[in-house]
Amino acid sequence: MPAKSKAQQRAAGAALSAKRGETPKKELKGASKQMEESMSEKQLEEFASTKTKGKPQHVSK
Numbered sequence: 001m002p003a004k005s006k007a008q009q010r011a012a013g014a015a016l017s018a019k020r021g022e023t024p025k026k027e028l029k030g031a032s033k034q035m036e037e038s039m040s041e042k043q044l045e046e047f048a049s050t051k052t053k054g055k056p057q058h059v060s061k
Contacts, residue, residue: 003050012047
């Protein structure tokens with residue numbers, strides 16, 4: 001499942017970094033904090049590895 005926006009991809013990258021122990025979990029905020037808690041490392045890798053070319057900054061709900 002690819003990321004739908006650049007913001008979603010960046011949040012997944014931050015969550016993945018925290019899940020791997022590269023950054024402290026206490027530094028996460030908002031969506032990245034929720035993603036880290038609810039998604040597996042494999043799911044986060046899929047979101048974070050999405051190409052950003054042609055993606056909008058943010059997606060409206």
